[in-house]
Amino acid sequence: MKKIMLVTIFLSTILTYGENLGEIIEKAKKEGEVLSVGMPDNWANWKDTWDQLKDKYNIKHSDTDMSSAQEIAKFKNEGKNATADIGDIGAGFANIAVKQGVTLPYKTSYWNEIPDWAKDKDGHWMLAYTGTIAFIVDKDKIPEKDIPRSWADLKNSKFKVSAGDVGTAAQASSAILAAAYALGGDESNIEPAIKYFVHLAKEGRVSAVSPNIQNLEKGEVEVGLIWDFNGLSYRDSIDKDRFEVLIPSDGTLISGYTTIINKWAKNKNAAKLTREYILSDEGQINLAKGNARPIRNIDLPEEIKKKMIPDEQYKNAKAIQNHEAWDKTSKSLGRIWQEEVLVNRK
Structure with a gap:
């Protein structure tokens, strides 16, 4: 019985709503980079997440900082000539992005831990913090x-x-x-x-x-x-x-902020892996180090709690x-x- 439970837990981690996380990781490694907008190092401590993605998966990163509205406009205007894979936008702009038709849905393995008010039913967006x-x-x-x-x-x-x-x-x-x-x-x-x-x-x-x-x-x-x-x-x-x-x-x-994955992303698997990692315990703690409150209910180190x-x-x-x-x-x-x-x- 214990082995069956472990296998079930393992499969629930690997199978991410119809997508094999292991395959996404391998494809992301081959892509080798992720290009973001509105996710600079000094906003909510994105720096640690980018550094860890490089250390763990050898995925390089670069960012162009811009507002939520500018991110959506960039995705739409560039279309198939995309120069960005993922962005971080305010929740108030999330449904606008979906209606503009610029987002790629991806639910991640942490989907059930995200409150209903904080996510789109199809996975086009979900708050990370x-x-x-x-x-x-x-x-x-x-x-x-x-x-x-x-x-x-x-x-x-x-x-x-x-x-x-x-x-x-x-x-x-x-x-x-x-x-x-x-x-x-x-x-x-x-x-x-x-x-x-x-x-x-x-x-x-x-x-x-x-x-x-x-x-x-x-x-x-x-x-x-x-x-x-x-x-x-x-x-x-x-x-x-x-x-x-x-x-x-x-x-x-x-409210909060959500990643949006560009519908035309050149590095779509690296973008999916980025969203996955942001919602992991490590990614959520990174955000908390940047004083953002994680969307998942995780145990934070005491020194982080004291700063809030x-x-x-x-x-x-x-x-x-x-x-x-x-x-x-x-x-x-x-x-x-x-x-x-x-x-x-x-």
Whole structure:
């Protein structure tokens, strides 16, 4: 009986929803490289995963960093002349990629461990890690006693807010939905958030500066709206004592990022193996080292847990419930942001 159980476990690992993982590995080794977009070394610690793929399977890697919308457009525009095999996009862009017809489905052997809300039923996408919209606060500019700890606090303060490229970047667009959740809106009704940012814009408090690591280091961001894992990574890279990263107490968005495999990938097996490895225990720990919360329920080393934001801060974080509605809303978000918010910016 024990032998039968071991064989069953072995087969469930090797047979990945109709595809033989062993064959994928061998073909990936022959391809010898994987070309990614939007998966740079310093985002969620992709570096360790690329290094391990090279060490374990002799697969070389190169990346071109770009936003979620740019990745999808690249896949579509290049078509059969693909120069990228795999990308990492925000969950809000996942169904858009599927509808654009640019993705290759692959479910991986960890399929059953991924929550239903975090995957496409056919395997076109599945979240590898979650992110929650947080505030990153520069304490060189804002005294400890004045740090905003909710959207309400932020509105009633005098500080400038940096969201980034709303309508194009998943992080920036997700920040608007996070505000909508906190203010009583939802995926089909972001009006509460738009009114909120119009108010800030009229006070001259919507910054044109993106909350990236370079601008944070230069002191050009007072309060940035950012994924928690990016905030923690930027804080640790610049100065642990200078920045505070916190989850707004009155509500926010918990979402995440998913790989998409290019339908026309030249190295499709290397791309499939990359997704497989990202969801393995080793790959999930790599992401956690980069302050991203793994989608699988695995035991993390204690030193990694200690670096993360306390669990109690996430009690009012909410996942997207209506992907269809958010797909529709997000398509017009860039225009709405431009026409209603930025036009009022002082």
